[in-house]
Amino acid sequence: MSRWAIAARIALFSGMAFLAGWALWNLPDSINPFSPLEVADAPTLATPIKLRILEHRPEACIAAVRRSRVEFVRAPITSDHKGCGAETALTLERSDVSYGGGVKLSCATMAALLIWERHVAEPAAEEIFGSKLVRIVHYGTYQCRNINHNPDERLSYHATGRAIDIAAFVLADGRKISVLKDWDKDTPEGKFLTRVHDGACEVFRGVLGPDYNKLHANHFHMEMGRWSFCK
Numbered sequence: 001m002s003r004w005a006i007a008a009r010i011a012l013f014s015g016m017a018f019l020a021g022w023a024l025w026n027l028p029d030s031i032n033p034f035s036p037l038e039v040a041d042a043p044t045l046a047t048p049i050k051l052r053i054l055e056h057r058p059e060a061c062i063a064a065v066r067r068s069r070v071e072f073v074r075a076p077i078t079s080d081h082k083g084c085g086a087e088t089a090l091t092l093e094r095s096d097v098s099y100g101g102g103v104k105l106s107c108a109t110m111a112a113l114l115i116w117e118r119h120v121a122e123p124a125a126e127e128i129f130g131s132k133l134v135r136i137v138h139y140g141t142y143q144c145r146n147i148n149h150n151p152d153e154r155l156s157y158h159a160t161g162r163a164i165d166i167a168a169f170v171l172a173d174g175r176k177i178s179v180l181k182d183w184d185k186d187t188p189e190g191k192f193l194t195r196v197h198d199g200a201c202e203v204f205r206g207v208l209g210p211d212y213n214k215l216h217a218n219h220f221h222m223e224m225g226r227w228s229f230c231k
Contacts, residue, residue: 039068039114054108058088061107070095084144086161098135106161109224120199128192135170163223180218183210201230
């Protein structure tokens with residue numbers, strides 16, 4: 001290959017790299033995977049990428065959660081058991097809805113929860129029931145244990161503060177929507193649960209519900225693990 005041909009290829013690749021960089025620079029922040037994550041922005045295809053980046057940038061993650069105007073404390077989770085704990089864990093003290101306490105998650109998982117709460121669960125309640133969502137009932141976040149409490153399984157993502165189990169939703173008018181009682185029903189409650197389950201799949205990396213197995217008959221398991229799945 002002649003030197004002119006080599007030079008032409010280098011120029012072509014450089015031009016393509018410049019155009020790609022220019023395109024990324026000029027993308028709107030909401031769809032630019034490299035712009036800071038904002039909990040206030042509706043989820044886009046870039047949101048999962050931003051959340052994955054924040055897993056490796058703890059200070060940027062904490063800044064994003066702080067901008068969401070929730071009350072939280074930095075509370076690293078330590079454990080004597082190998083593989084358990086979360087160095088960048090946060091404890092949620094106040095959000096738009098009540099969780100009844102006990103929400104301690106890794107920072108990126110907390111950010112995912114807040115996005116799902118504000119852009120999926122709250123709007124679904126208003127649209128389907130015409131009532132404000134005031135509480136989300138959960139079965140726990142951090143717990144140093146294996147999957148399904150099975151000693152032969154690997155560690156659950158609960159063991160690193162990267163999962164939460166959601167059981168029910170309470171509205172301002174007093175109604176309660178239960179995963180156990182209302183899932184897969186042709187009712188407004190069933191429609192709501194389908195909406196929030198499917199919406200969680202757009203934010204969290206992995207979601208399991210009652211259709212997965214009997215162990216999940218009464219809750220949605222939502223995690224920020226390694227693999228993507230929605231069941």
